[in-house]
Amino acid sequence: SNRITVAIAGGSGYVGGELLRLLLDHPTFTVTQITSERHKGSFVHFTHPNLRQRTRLKFTGLDELEPVQLLFLCLPHGQAMQQIERFTGLAERIVDCSADFRLDDPDLYAEWYGKPHAAPQWLGRFVYGLPELNRDRIRGAQYVSGVGCNATAINLAILPVVQSGLMVADTDLICEVKVGSSEAGNKASDSSHHPVRSGAMRSFAPVGHRHTAEVLQLLAVNRTRARVHMSGTAIDNVRAALATVHLFVPPGTRERGIWKAFRTTWKSEPFVRVVKEAKGNYRYPEPKILAGSNWADVGFALDNSSQRLVCICAIDNLMKGAAGTAVQSANLMFGLDETTGLTFPGLHPI
């Protein structure tokens, strides 16, 4: 048959669970193995309850991984690069959702992750897995990385301005991301304890956020020099990332010009919608109605008196910010329709 065998390494986390959810309804990809050291031998649906009656798969050990056509790696940061030789020996194509192979420059990696890369020779062989930025290079590629969720929200918010030349060199980009709790993964901690986390507006990494590196990389690819300044606030949502990016644009820049830049960049993109509407309850991009969907909604507002432009992007951090984009890239890698298995429109009301 034309089925493609797939394995998910590190499948007990939220991203692994999302991948499996998507792939169970995918016409071509078939998950044959999903690993978890902690839940080895146990049914997957005991960890991912939304998949009850949808799969009878059990978790296997990482060491029991068998050859497959496509391998998704969802291991903790640092593990993929330690075992990359073994994984590339087992799988024809790999999508690594960790941060290990997102950056193509080993120095950028060391600078932002505080330790030298364990397999720098492999960095150049992975394509950064954001189709909206790298579609041609991802198409038919053998090895593709995943994306950081905050970086993706910021990158999609600013791409029109970056590509349209509306941004002068060395512009300061003040990037505020509001994020949900699932971003920190499924490991409980003191600060994720419900009475502490519920109703939170928690400033985190007000400076020095690791995802800055991926934003810098997008700018470099577009030969644009800008300074990226990130701050995060953790909010009470579970799935959500909202990037609000502030920058100053040259005098004379008008709203129509920005509309054109957004239209030019996004008009043929299957998963990005421009949302800036004069009425209704959802006039600007809003993460909650994207939960479970692969869409990124983008919008902007221009203050004509000060030439401050606010670029906004909403995504589901587990979908467009991780698993959805990984499947989108995998579709491209195997020459399939990019939207295969990714058309769920999200829920409203929610």
Place this chain on the structure above:
Amino acid sequence: SNRITVAIAGGSGYVGGELLRLLLDHPTFTVTQITSERHKGSFVHFTHPNLRQRTRLKFTGLDELEPVQLLFLCLPHGQAMQQIERFTGLAERIVDCSADFRLDDPDLYAEWYGKPHAAPQWLGRFVYGLPELNRDRIRGAQYVSGVGCNATAINLAILPVVQSGLMVADTDLICEVKVGSSEAGNKASDSSHHPVRSGAMRSFAPVGHRHTAEVLQLLAVNRTRARVHMSGTAIDNVRAALATVHLFVPPGTRERGIWKAFRTTWKSEPFVRVVKEAKGNYRYPEPKILAGSNWADVGFALDNSSQRLVCICAIDNLMKGAAGTAVQSANLMFGLDETTGLTFPGLHPI
């Protein structure tokens, strides 16, 4: 007795309700009347259920207002300035919580509220009611305004930097406020419908927010020129305002210098705490643990590589952002201890 008679005009809203809650436990102020056109003749606790068994007051009509020593005005914007002659005839001292008398410059009012002020001759007779900025002028004053909640969160976040000269002239202040739903008051609308509002991260007034005027006024009072750029995001909380202000400080500015500026400004303030802690679950200011309390928590983070300073302030928009500050000012106006009736520390966990 040494009791002081108090009336609340426009008492059915959230701010009016908070004022009554605070004043019921105030040793000196006694509420004799509370008005509401819509609920005239009905018991107050049918509108403010947390006050059941705490008061047997009924709402009266605005036209039945009798002479009192202290009058709190919580009327919709525009009404106080229409009837100011009548109110000043009835009350020895007035605190107006609306936006009508916050700005001392009629032009600034017209610019930001889009219509000429109805009683400009009275503007100069009201003191802007932020004790942390105007304590001496409020002490013994006859007429004092309330404060805008978003403006207060921003003003308290930046005051140390403004007063310490750490800010060069014409600095751009990127001010993001994350706010709860009670800020919009108790009138239901399509966008406040629960299925729509719940879990929201709604960008509002990304540009041109009215509270900007009060921030400009604080800067003017401190003879500091800066450009204020505000954006708001409505979040799922009910009571909360978190201001995150981004600015660039001169090269060589060090964290210790900023700590000293924060200490100098806040060391003797009864309701402002500097919160920047190396451990624990609440390392930066967090609104939810301030719900119902009059405290403002302030903090900062400095990015040494880019000299970007992030100033943070958390408040309860109904308390330090409105009713609590109004009572604090009233205490000062009558020569009482400023903290009287305002020492509730907030709840944890919440």
Place this chain on the structure above:
Amino acid sequence: MSDIETASGTVECPVCAQEVTLADVMQNEIVECEGCAGEFEVLTLNPFTLEELGEDDEDYGE
């Protein structure tokens, strides 16, 4: 009782400039700053010098 040297007094926190009050502290004792919750090792007693211990930065996931 062995006569381990202790000292009392105040010292400015190296991180946040808060005045930290120390009572009968020994050399190499760990003390906490009231202003910034930072933890410091008392390197010397007269005068007091404090050295910051590693901050356990919160895991921001991503």
